[in-house]
Amino acid sequence: MNDYMEYLGMLAGFCTTVAFVPQLVKVVKTRAAQDISTSMYLIFIIGLILWIIYGVYRASLPIIIANSCTLLFASAILFVKFLIDKSSS
Amino acid sequence: MNDYMEYLGMLAGFCTTVAFVPQLVKVVKTRAAQDISTSMYLIFIIGLILWIIYGVYRASLPIIIANSCTLLFASAILFVKFLIDKSSS
Numbered sequence: 001m002n003d004y005m006e007y008l009g010m011l012a013g014f015c016t017t018v019a020f021v022p023q024l025v026k027v028v029k030t031r032a033a034q035d036i037s038t039s040m041y042l043i044f045i046i047g048l049i050l051w052i053i054y055g056v057y058r059a060s061l062p063i064i065i066a067n068s069c070t071l072l073f074a075s076a077i078l079f080v081k082f083l084i085d086k087s088s089s
Numbered sequence: 090m091n092d093y094m095e096y097l098g099m100l101a102g103f104c105t106t107v108a109f110v111p112q113l114v115k116v117v118k119t120r121a122a123q124d125i126s127t128s129m130y131l132i133f134i135i136g137l138i139l140w141i142i143y144g145v146y147r148a149s150l151p152i153i154i155a156n157s158c159t160l161l162f163a164s165a166i167l168f169v170k171f172l173i174d175k176s177s178s
Contacts, residue, residue, distance in 0.1 A: 009143040015136025023126040035124035037112040047104025054098040 013066035020073035024080070033081035041078040045071060102155035109162035113169070122170035130167040134160060 027033045048071040055063030116122045137160040144152030 005143060005146045008139055008146075012136050012139035012143055015132050015139060017136075019129050019133035019136060021129075022132070023129040026126045026129075027124065030124065032124045035116065035119065035121045037115045040108050040110075040112040040115075043104050043111070044108035047101050047106075047108060050097055050101035050104060054094060054101055057094045057097075 010062065013062055017066050017069045017073070020070060020077060024073055024077050027077060027080045027084065031084055033077075033084045036077070036081055038078070038081065041074055041081070045074050045078065048074065099151065102151055106155050106158045106162070109159060109166060113162055113166050116166060116169045116173070120173055122166075122173045125166070125170055127167065127170065130163055130170070134163050134167065137163060 023036075027036070048067045051067040052064055052071065055061075055067060112125075116125070137156045140156040141153055141160065144150075144156060
């Protein structure tokens with residue numbers, strides 16, 4: 001049972017990480033990000049960085065890997081939004 | 090040092106949870122959610138539900154509480170987006 005639950009935890013981490021890919025694809029494709037909250041992604045990114053520091057301290061590879069991937073996607077979304085907002089202003 | 094790191098973990102969980110509040114406020118205020126990816130929130134919500142199941146199995150209150158709050162905000166964003174998309178179609 002224990003193994004199944006570890007796989008469940010990994011699947012949970014995988015979902016909450018790759019969830020950001022469709023949003024990244026959408027903003028890149030549509031070049032529209034006005035409805036996306038900048039403060040959401042700024043606070044979220046700070047949280048992800050704190051999770052990575054916590055993961056390093058706990059020597060927990062799943063926490064480090066999942067949050068590093070999410071950090072990559074969330075930062076890319078924020079960067080693309082910044083470019084779109086800049087070009088439309 | 091150990092205590093500090095536990096507080097850091099809680100702060101990380103707090104940030105990645107409340108980060109969704111500004112996005113919820115923005116969609117409610119602007120009544121605009123077209124740029125927000127539905128599939129992102131669907132996959133994210135599935136991930137959050139899996140995290141809650143994992144947290145219950147691990148008897149980890151922080152995992153249960155943080156992911157339950159995020160589930161609440163993320164579901165609210167998806168619900169408001171659904172209402173907006175329905176009213177504009």
